Amino acid sequence: MLRGAAGAALAAGAAGVLPGVASAEGAGRGGRWGLRVPKDKISIQLYTLRSVLETDLEGTLDALADIGYRKVELAGTYGRSATEFRKLLDARRIRATSTHAGIDGDLDQAIADAKILGNRRSNVAWANFGTIAEWETFADRLEAAGKAYRRAGIKFGYHNHNQEYQTIDGVRPIDVLARRTSRRNVSFEMDLYWVVAGGADPVREFYRNPGRVEQYHVKDRAPDGGFADLGEGDIDFRRIFRATRPLEVEEYIVENDQPVDALKCAETGYKYLTNLRF
Template sequence: MAVSRRTMLRGAAAGALAAGAVAAVPGTASATGAGRLWHHRVPKDKISIQLYTLRSILEVDLEGTLSALADIGYRKVELAGTYGRTAAEFRRILDRHHLRATSTHVGIDGDINQAIADAKVLGNRKSNVAWASFPTIEEWRTFAARLEAAGKAYRRAGIEFGYHNHAHEFERIDGVRPWDVITRTTTRRNVHLEMDLYWVVTGGADPVREFYRVAGRVTQYHVKDRAPDGGFADLGEGTIDFRRIFRANWPLEVDEYIVENDQPVDPLECAATGYNYLSNLRF
C-alpha cells in the first residue's frame, strides 16, 4: 500500500519527538546545579520556528510539513516567503493546521504598502529585515535611516518592525561596527531587534553584553546552535550556552524564541529537537 509523503513526514516528526522526550537535554537532567535552583523556563507559547529551516521539504509538501510541525507542538512560525501562494492562500493553510505566522522576514526595497497589507492578511505581529550588507559606514547610516522610516510606516499599521543580524554587523569598518550604527540611528519606538545568537557569537560578540547595550530592544531570538567547527548544529548539540544567555537576560524576557538551522541534516528532526530542547531547558 502506498504511503503518502504527508504520512511519512508526520511519522518522522512523531519519531523525533519521542526520541527527544527520552533523551536528556544537555544540562537539564537535574533540577539543581552547584546548589542553585533552575526555576525559569521558556514558555511553550513563545517557541516558534523559522520556516527557512524546512525550506527543502516545504517546497515538496507544504501542507504535510506544516501539519508535522503542529504535531511536534509548534503553534507559531516565522515566514521567509509563501512558496508560490498568495498571502490569503498561505493564511488559510496555516489556519487549517492551527499555526500562526506571528513573524515574517521582509525587505524594504519593494512596495512597503503591499508588504504591510500582506502582513496583515497573514496575521504577522512582527516583520523583520533579514539581511543587509554594505562596504562603507556611510552606506550603513543611509540604510539605518531607511529602516527607521520603514519602521514608522509599519508602526502606524500596527505591526512591529525589526532587523535581524548576521555576523558582519559586528565587524568594524573604519573602527565602527555596523551594528552600532543601526542601533544608534534607529529608535526603540520604530525598530526592534531580532538577535540571531549564532551570528552574534560567530561575529565575535557576547550576546549578553549586546543584549544589555540595547536593553529592551531585543524582542526576538533566533535560537541557532554552533558546531565546534563553526558550522550549524541542532539545538543542544553545539557549543552555545543558551542557559547562560537566557538566565542573564531573563529580567527583560523576549517575546519569541525562534528555532533555526540554516543547513539541517534532517529538517523535521531538527525542528523536533529544537522544540524539545527549548521546552525542557531550565535556567
Template sequence: MSDKGLSRRAMLRTAAGAAAGVGLAGAMSGTAQASWFPGGRRIPQRMISIQLYTLRTLLESDLEGTLEAVADIGYRSVELAGTYGRSAAEFRRLLDRYGLTATSAHVGFDGADVNQLIEDAKTIGYRKAACAWAQYGTLAEWRDFADRLDDAASAFRRAGISYGYHNHDHEYQPIDGVRPIDVIADRTKWYNVHLEYDLYWVVVGGADPVEEYYRRFGRVKQFHVKDRGEDGGWADVGTGDIDWRTLFRRTWPGPMKQYIVEHDAPSDPLNTAKVGYDYLRNLRF
C-alpha cells in the same frame, strides 16, 4: 483521516524517534545538560517558534504536509520567510488549518511596496517582521540603509506591526572603528526598529550576546536560537557549544521574546525542528 494524513504522521513519528535519540545524546554532553536542570524558569510554549527557512526544502516539495508535521511536533508559532507561491490569504488558510500562527516574518523593504507588505502582514496575522539581510562596505552606506530602515519601520509601526533588523556576523566587524550594528541601532529610533538577535551570528561575530542584549536593552524582542557545532558550523539546538541555560537566564529581564529555532542547512529538517522544539520545551534555567 486520509491515507495521506496517516502517512505524514507516520513519517513524523519516525523522525521524532530519531530526534529523541539525538536529543538524549546531546543532553548528556556539554551545555545541553541544561535540559535536565531541575526547577528554574521555563520558556512558555507560545514563545517557541521556528523559522520556516529551516524547512524550506520540504516546504517547496510538500507545503501542507510539512506544516502539518510542524504542528504535530508541538509548534504553535512560526516565523515566515516567504509563502511558497501562495497568496497571503491562501497561506493564512493553511496555517489556520494546522493550528499554526505566524507571529513574525522576514520581509525585505528595499525595493518593495511597503504598503503591500503591511497588508500581507495583516492578512497573515503577524505583528512582528524583520529585514533579514543587509551588507555594505562603507559607513556612509550603512547610514543610508539605517535611514531607509527607520522610514519603513515607521510605516509598519503606524499599522500596528513592529519591524526590526536581523543580524549576521558582519555587522559586528568594525568599519573605520565603528560596528555596523551600532550604526543601525543608533541611527534608528528605538520605537520604530526592534532587534532580532541571531545568537549564533552574534557569537561568531565575536560579541557577547548578554552584553549586546543589555547594550540595547528593551529593543531585543526576538532571538534566533541557532547552535554552533565543534567545527564552528551550524548545529541542532542543544547539541552545540552555546550555553543556552546561562544565556537565557541572564537575558530573561526585559520584554517577552520569541525563541525561534533555526538551522541554515539541516541534513534532516524535521529532525532538526523536533530536536530544537523539545530542547526549548524541556530547558530550565
C-alpha cells in the same frame, strides 16, 4: 524598574550579575533551575524547512503542528498568496506571528500581506555594506520603514548576521543601526549564532540596548563553526536566557541554516527549548 536594574547590572558586568537575578525569581518554581521558555513563546523560522516545504507544504505544516509548534516565522509563502497561506496555517492552529521581508520593494503591499497573514512583526533579514556611510543610509531607511509599519499596527525590526559586529574604520555597523534608529520604530531580532560568529557576547550585546532585543533566533554552533541542531552545539543558551530573563524576549525562534534533516531539526529544537531549565 527592570530597565534600571538591567543598566546597573551591565555597569557591574551583566554576565556575572544578572544570573543571580533570574535564579532568585525562579526559587519558587523548582529552585535555581526553575525557569523555562514558555511554550507560547516558541516559534520556528520556516527557512529551516525550506527544502521539505517546497516538496510537501501541507505535510510539513502538519508535522510542525504535531511536534507542538503553534507559531512560525515566515520567509516567503512558497507560491501561495497571503490569503491561501493563512488558510493553511489556520487549519492547523498555527499563527505566523513574524515574517522576514525586505524594504526594497512595494512597502504598502508588504504591509497589506502581513496583515492578511496575521503577522505581528516584520523583520529585515539581511544587509551588508562596505562603508559606514552606507550603513547610515540603510539605518535611515529602516527607521522610515519602521514608522510605516508602526502606523499599520505591526512591529518592525532587523535581524543580524555576523558582519554587523565587524568594525569598519573602527565603528561597528550594529552600533550605527542602534544609534540611527529609534526604539519606537525598530527593534532587534538577535540571531545568537551570528552574534557569536561575529566575536561578540550575546548577553553584553543584549544589554547595550536593554529592552530593544525582542526576539531571539535560537541557532546552535557546531564545534567546527558550522550549524548544529539545538543542544548539539557549543552555544550556552542556558547562560544567555538566564542573564537576559529580567527583560525577557517575546519569541524564541528555532533555526538552522543548513539542517541535515529539517523535520528532525524542528523536533529537536522544540524539545530542547521546552525541556531547558535555567
